[in-house]
Amino acid sequence: MSNNIIDPANMIYTKPELMNDNQMHYCPGCSHGVVHKLIAEIIDEMGLREKTIAVAPVGCAVFAYNYIDVDWVEAAHGRAPAVATAVKRLNPDKLVFTYQGDGDLAAIGTAETIHAANRGENIATIFINNGIYGMTGGQMAPTTLEHMKTATCPNGRDIHLNGYPLKITDLLAQLPGVCLVTRQSVHTAAAVKKTKKMIRKAFENAMEGKGESIVEVVSTCNSGWKLSPAASNDWMVENMFPAYPLGDLKNI
Ligand SMILES: Cc1ncc(C[n+]2csc(CCOP(=O)(O)OP(=O)(O)O)c2C)c(N)n1
Secondary structure, X not given: OOOOOOOHHHOOOOOOOOEOOOOOOOOOOOOHHHHHHHXXXXXXXXXXXXXXEEEEOOOHHHHHHHXXXXXXXXXXXXXXXXXXXXXXXXXXXXXXXXXXXXXXXXXXOHHHHHHHHHHOOOOEEEEEEOOEEOXXXXXXXXXXXXXXXXXXXXXXXXXXXXXXXXXHHHHHOOOOOEEEEEEEEOOOHHHHHHHHHHHHHHHHHHHHOOOEEEEEEEOOOHHHHOXXXXXXXHHHHHHHHHHOOOEEEEEO
16 A cells, blocks of 8 residues: 555545535635635534525636535626625525625726625625736736736836726725725635634624625735746735735724
8 A cells, every 4th residue: 555645534634515526727826725615614614504605706716616515696797796785685694705806806896896895785705816817817907016017017017007006905994884804815824714714704794794894815826927836925925915914904
């Protein structure tokens, strides 16, 4: 027998039961898979497997419904908060959450994002901010950093031409309909643990009818950034965190 076989009893990680066996399409090193895992764990830990309706975005996470076995609705690009509004209002006893990238949430979906938050919809939003349009080939997003190179700003983002990086969660935190805004990451074990805690809080808020909760996860896109997974994490710490500092922006 090969010595490479790992005894499951010694494993510190097991796949959450709510995640199925479909092979993920995400690039190695992508943050989406880690966040999916957390969501699956939390839903089971809260006993909400049969009570969850998730809203999938357009972007790399468009196939999120292939991995987490709850009910899903697919929204057109940027429209997830509007769809989630209807789903939650029709099913007030359900956990309803959206899962969105920065292109989805902070560009084409800005209006839906702001107005759902301003209405204080009892939904949770998981916001994956990787500073780029990952799925479509690495174009500039509203959250792209100043001087950051992308497919559509190969010389780096020029704030005079392209505007400033949009800190949309800072804006959302101003709205009275919003009860929780937090910015986290999943680049270390400790960060993963903290993110899990905050996603759970967001889900609890949604179930308790406290208004909208937003968990921004500052993320990597090593394919779009053209860096290895390890180098992406370092780049994120060095460049993304100063612009998007981790921590709670609002927690009431
Ligand atoms: C209405 C509409 N406009 C544009 C597109 C093309 N499109 C697909 S994904 C995407 C960008 C997604 O980027 P983001 O939301 O940041 O998610 P990521 O892929 O980085 O996870 C765009 C522009 C589309 N599918 N529908």
